[in-house]
Amino acid sequence: MDKTPQTDPRQSWTFSNSVNSEIRRAAATGIYDIRGGGAKRRVPHFDDLLFLGASMSRYPLEGYREKCDTSVTLGTRFAKKPIELKIPITIAGMSFGALSGHAKEALGRGATMAGTSTTTGDGGMTEEERGHSEKLVYQYLPSRYGMNPDDLRRADAIEIVVGQGAKPGGGGMLLGQKITERVAGMRDLPVGIDQRSACRHPDWTGPDDLEIKILEIREITGWEKPIYIKIGGARPYYDTALAVKAGADVVVLDGMQGGTAATQDVFIEHVGQPTLACIRPAVQALQDLGMHREVQLVVSGGMRSGADVAKALALGADAVAIGTAALIALGDNDPKWEAEYQALGTTTGAYDDWHEGRDPAGITTQDPELMKRLDPTAAGRRLRNYLNVMTLECQTIARACGHNHVHNLEPEDLCALTMEAAAMAQVPLAGTNWYPGKPGF
Amino acid sequence: MTTLDMSTTPLREVNVTLQEAAKSQSNSAYEITNPRGSHAVAVGLDGPLSVTIKGSTGYYCAGMNKSATVRVEGSTGPGVAENMMSGEVVIEGDASQYAGATGHGGLLNIKGNASSRCGISMKGIDIVVHGNIGHMSAFMAQKGNLVVLGDAGDALGDSLYEARLFVRGSVKSLGADCIEKEMRPEHIEILKDLLAKAGADAKPEEFKRYGSARKLYNFNIDHADEY
Numbered sequence: 001m002d003k004t005p006q007t008d009p010r011q012s013w014t015f016s017n018s019v020n021s022e023i024r025r026a027a028a029t030g031i032y033d034i035r036g037g038g039a040k041r042r043v044p045h046f047d048d049l050l051f052l053g054a055s056m057s058r059y060p061l062e063g064y065r066e067k068c069d070t071s072v073t074l075g076t077r078f079a080k081k082p083i084e085l086k087i088p089i090t091i092a093g094m095s096f097g098a099l100s101g102h103a104k105e106a107l108g109r110g111a112t113m114a115g116t117s118t119t120t121g122d123g124g125m126t127e128e129e130r131g132h133s134e135k136l137v138y139q140y141l142p143s144r145y146g147m148n149p150d151d152l153r154r155a156d157a158i159e160i161v162v163g164q165g166a167k168p169g170g171g172g173m174l175l176g177q178k179i180t181e182r183v184a185g186m187r188d189l190p191v192g193i194d195q196r197s198a199c200r201h202p203d204w205t206g207p208d209d210l211e212i213k214i215l216e217i218r219e220i221t222g223w224e225k226p227i228y229i230k231i232g233g234a235r236p237y238y239d240t241a242l243a244v245k246a247g248a249d250v251v252v253l254d255g256m257q258g259g260t261a262a263t264q265d266v267f268i269e270h271v272g273q274p275t276l277a278c279i280r281p282a283v284q285a286l287q288d289l290g291m292h293r294e295v296q297l298v299v300s301g302g303m304r305s306g307a308d309v310a311k312a313l314a315l316g317a318d319a320v321a322i323g324t325a326a327l328i329a330l331g332d333n334d335p336k337w338e339a340e341y342q343a344l345g346t347t348t349g350a351y352d353d354w355h356e357g358r359d360p361a362g363i364t365t366q367d368p369e370l371m372k373r374l375d376p377t378a379a380g381r382r383l384r385n386y387l388n389v390m391t392l393e394c395q396t397i398a399r400a401c402g403h404n405h406v407h408n409l410e411p412e413d414l415c416a417l418t419m420e421a422a423a424m425a426q427v428p429l430a431g432t433n434w435y436p437g438k439p440g441f
Numbered sequence: 442m443t444t445l446d447m448s449t450t451p452l453r454e455v456n457v458t459l460q461e462a463a464k465s466q467s468n469s470a471y472e473i474t475n476p477r478g479s480h481a482v483a484v485g486l487d488g489p490l491s492v493t494i495k496g497s498t499g500y501y502c503a504g505m506n507k508s509a510t511v512r513v514e515g516s517t518g519p520g521v522a523e524n525m526m527s528g529e530v531v532i533e534g535d536a537s538q539y540a541g542a543t544g545h546g547g548l549l550n551i552k553g554n555a556s557s558r559c560g561i562s563m564k565g566i567d568i569v570v571h572g573n574i575g576h577m578s579a580f581m582a583q584k585g586n587l588v589v590l591g592d593a594g595d596a597l598g599d600s601l602y603e604a605r606l607f608v609r610g611s612v613k614s615l616g617a618d619c620i621e622k623e624m625r626p627e628h629i630e631i632l633k634d635l636l637a638k639a640g641a642d643a644k645p646e647e648f649k650r651y652g653s654a655r656k657l658y659n660f661n662i663d664h665a666d667e668y
Contacts (some may be wrong), residue, residue, distance in 0.1 A: 031660065144543040144562060147524055149485055149505040176659055188545070188564040188583045189602060193658040196600070198581060202561040203520040203539040209500070212480045213520075216501040219456045220485030 022265075033265040034173065036098075036354030036364065037324060038166050038257040038301065043274040045257070046308040048421030049414050050430065053400045061399040068395040069405040072319050074296045075157060075226020075249040078218070082226055082249075083135055083157050085319070086115025087391045088406060089309055092254075092300050092323035093139045093159060093230070095121025097174055097183040097195075098261030098354065099327075101128045103363045105376040106330050108132030110383025114391075119159060119321070121261075122172055122197050124186045125151040132380075137228065140217070142171065142198040145187040153221055157250075159228035160210070160217075162201075162243075165258030165301045168232025168272045172197030173262050177357040180366045210246040228252050233273040233301065237281035244291050252321065253282050255301030259324040261364070262355030275301035275312075277424040283316030292316065306393020313394070314409035315425060329386035330379040331361045447482075448475040456484060463488035463509050478518065483511050486528070503530045506547065519556075522549045525566055538575065541568045544585065550639045557594065560587045563604055569639035579606055580616065588635050590643050598651050606651040607632055609643055618657045624650045 011017065022033065054060035061068060075082035091111045096104050098121065105128040111118040117135035120126075124146015130136055138155030140147065152158065163169065174183075174195040184191040204213045214227055229243040230252040243251045255275025260268065279299055286292040299312045300321035312320050324332075333341075335348045337360035344351070344358060354364035362373035398406045401413045415430040416422035422429040423436035434441055445455050455473065462469050463486040470491040476482055480499035483492050486509035494502070497515035507526040516534030525544040532540075535553035542558070544566025551559075551568070557575035560568050565584040573591035580596070582604035592610035599616020605628065606619075615621075624645075632645040 144524060144564070147543065148526060148545065149487065149507065149524075152505070190658070193602075194660050196581070198562065202558070202580075203501075203523050203542040209519070212500045216481040216484050216504050219452070219481045220505055222457075223453075 034175075034262050034355055035265050035268070035352040036259060036261050036263075037268070037352045038259040039269055039272075039274075041269055043256065044276050044418065044420040044424055045274065045302055046276060046311045048276070048417045049311050049425055049427065050417060051307075051310070051314075051397055051401060051413055052415060054402050058402045060402050061404060063396060063399050066399065067404060068399050070391055070395060072296070072407070074228075074298070074319065077249040077291075077295055078223065078247065079157075079226040079249050080222070080224045081156075083117060083137075085117060085135070087387060088313060088319040088394070089114075089303070089387055089390055090116050090137075090298060090319055090321045091118035091326055092258070092321035093119035093121045093137070093161065094323055094327075095123040095174075095261060096126045096129070097121075097123040097178060097187070097366070098364060100363060100365055100371040100374065101126060102371050102374045102376045103327075103330060103379070104129040105132050106374065106379035106383060107326060108136070109376060109380025110326070110329070110387065111135075113380065113384035114387035116387065117156065120155075122174075123183065124148075125155070126186075128376075130154065132376075139230075142201045143187075144202065145189075145197070149220055152217070152225075155225060157226040157228060158217060158221070159230050159252060160214070160248075161230045162210075162239075163232030163234060163254070164230065164260060165232045165254030165256050165272055165275070166260035167263045167267045168234040169199060170263060170267050170271070171199035172260070173355070175262065175355045175357075178355065178366045183366060207242040207246040214247040226250055228298070230254060233258075233275065233278040236273070236278040237285045240282040240285040240297075241289060244286065244289055244295050248295055250296045250298060251282065251286075252298045252300065253278055254321075255299070257302030258300050259327075274424070275299065276421060279312060279315040279317060280424070280426050286316075293318065306390040306395075307397060309390055309394045310397040310406065310409055311414065313406050314411060314413050316411075318407065325386070326383055327363055329383045330363055331374060331382070332359070332363050334361055337361055442470045442472055444472045444474060446474045447477065447479055452479055452481065455482065459483055459486055459490065459492060459509075463490040463507075476515070480518070483509075486511070497534065506530060516553065522547070522566075525549065535572070536570075540570075541566050544568070546585075548635075548638055554591070560585075560604070563587065567635055567638075569635055569641060571639070571641055573610070576613075577616070579604055579619075582606075586631060586635060588632065588639070588641075588648070590641055598653070600657065601651075601653040603653065605631070607648040608651065609648045612649075612651070615651065618654045619651055620654045622650045622652045624648070 072088045108129045112134040118133045119137040135156045137157040140160045176192045226249040228250040229248040231239040233255040256272035296318040298319045299317040340360035359365040362370045414427040468489040473494040476496045478499045484504040487507040490509040492511045494513045499518040501520045503511040510529045512531045519537045520539045522530040523542045525547045527547040529548045531550045536555045538556040540555045540559045541549040549568045551570045554572035555574045559574045559578040563582045569588045576594035579598045583602040589608045593612045596616035598619030629645045
């Protein structure tokens, strides 16, 4: 007898296996999921933009002969000693504690060889990164862990962190597994406790106060250091305008794909805006204030290639910062550790439990044995190579668009593949001269 | 004694003069007149120096002080002696909010009252307040001692780490994870020493000690209601 035909078992889109696994995990533990990294969901991004290139109406530059400058100067507004970088790609703030000392050293080595800056993070400045970073940006964070005037003075720039793309409005959490004696000592905390980083600064509230705080920092450092203000991708127009009002030399704008060492997954995936959506409002704010290019804009969150860099610059950024991509260049999530990722219940490319301190690649850990796996010299070279490739890619595109400096890239060089990207980037949908919200349509 | 008159001397010149004098290790004395509520006065001093400010100041007076002694013959705005590393800062009047925020060391001696969030996130500084302190004082305080001869406002020591809090008067309420603790002989000694240094007319035995219950040091879902 023939079997009665049946429809295939149908999975729910709403209650997918992934969603259900999270429900089961939450029910079993009673704790929200904490992880590292940035938003993993698909959001409109630089992949949704294309460069038009030169044609009858544009004159290209010869790719292997004609110069295309990549230098950038950050902090020209008030600082006596602005930072001169050879390339428009910087290394974003990542903390010692979240990262091993070897990883911080490797970041410093790679950035210095490529002619760019690296940045401290929560937990203070280490000798590894100061010693190996020709240009080091010192983060001034709500926790003020390890903050002291000597390190403030030996920094090349100071970045006041108001927010970050992975968690605008949120603080940080470094779980006890990573609070070793050295990390605890730098943060004035007991060993092994879960260390919380405050979500707002302890001694100022709002841009009026921040203006006075910046005055204090400038007075302490002799008005030499560029002062950056880092904001998460929340309300980029107003946040950028207020950062300028508060006296920033540089605004660092971090979209939701920007990573964190450890935060609730619900925060990373559901708070903040995509990087692509943040750039034009921030640039508009600078233009409205007559400050575009006077106050430099550094954009971060999901930068992976020279094409991403070129697109961010074309939309009006002065430079970009990379974090997650820099860690991958060092060796994070490398397939050679697949067996160990499997043992941790994950797989190459998906490993994000950086807060647990068991990173097989030896980067997001304080375990002495795991740390040994990362050779800072070799990892620094890999980062240098990667930065060089990104720069060459960015130059290739700029030349193809006829520009002799990457800063001459402009929105007119771009078109969008999707309506969403067209609306966010305010560049025409491919094949049209229109984007959603364009005045006059 | 060198006098710097802020009615005629710009802030930048005042701070450069003081910073260079401190750096020279000359142990000299300066007097600042007409501060008129200026912000960031006598900040970033790094060396032995005596500074007397004749009047009230704005935000962040004596911020990040190292080794110097700064005396304010008036009241101070928010964030006095923020992130102080060492030395002494004395306020003859009252201090606004965030006094001694994130301080790593030294003594902040407030002869009057301190407003809210006094000693927030302190990391080793000693703070003596001869009057009262406002709400949320010693929030997330990590190390050091906060001594209050008067009363404390709401939520004292919320989310406290290892800082010690001593209060002679009443405490309106304690913050999350802050509890009253036994005053042991070593605490009496610490308190005695701090009261003497601050010139405070009080006996250590009159104080109660508050500290962390340490229940929130590692996340536990059963303590979620505490937050």
